[in-house]
Amino acid sequence: MDAGTKKQKRNQPLSIFELEALREAFRQSVRENEVAEAEWARHAELFVKRALQNVGRVTRSDAKRCQGNVSG
Numbered sequence: 001m002d003a004g005t006k007k008q009k010r011n012q013p014l015s016i017f018e019l020e021a022l023r024e025a026f027r028q029s030v031r032e033n034e035v036a037e038a039e040w041a042r043h044a045e046l047f048v049k050r051a052l053q054n055v056g057r058v059t060r061s062d063a064k065r066c067q068g069n070v071s072g
Contacts (some may be wrong), residue, residue, distance in 0.1 A: 026043075
């Protein structure tokens with residue numbers, strides 16, 4: 001992998017793998033924080049904002065790191 005592939009543009013779409021990692025981390029966050037189904041939309045909004053706050057792209061480790069930082 002060359003150095004150019006490490007620097008991704010901030011507005012590029014997430015890969016299927018990144019989306020799956022984010023989805024799984026969100027599900028785990030919902031379970032751990034006991035978020036009611038009616039609150040999932042708001043929880044998802046906060047979850048994604050936190051996931052993207054300091055990184056241009058979400059990775060599995062980013063998603064897992066932010067899951068503990070979201071509370072209902």
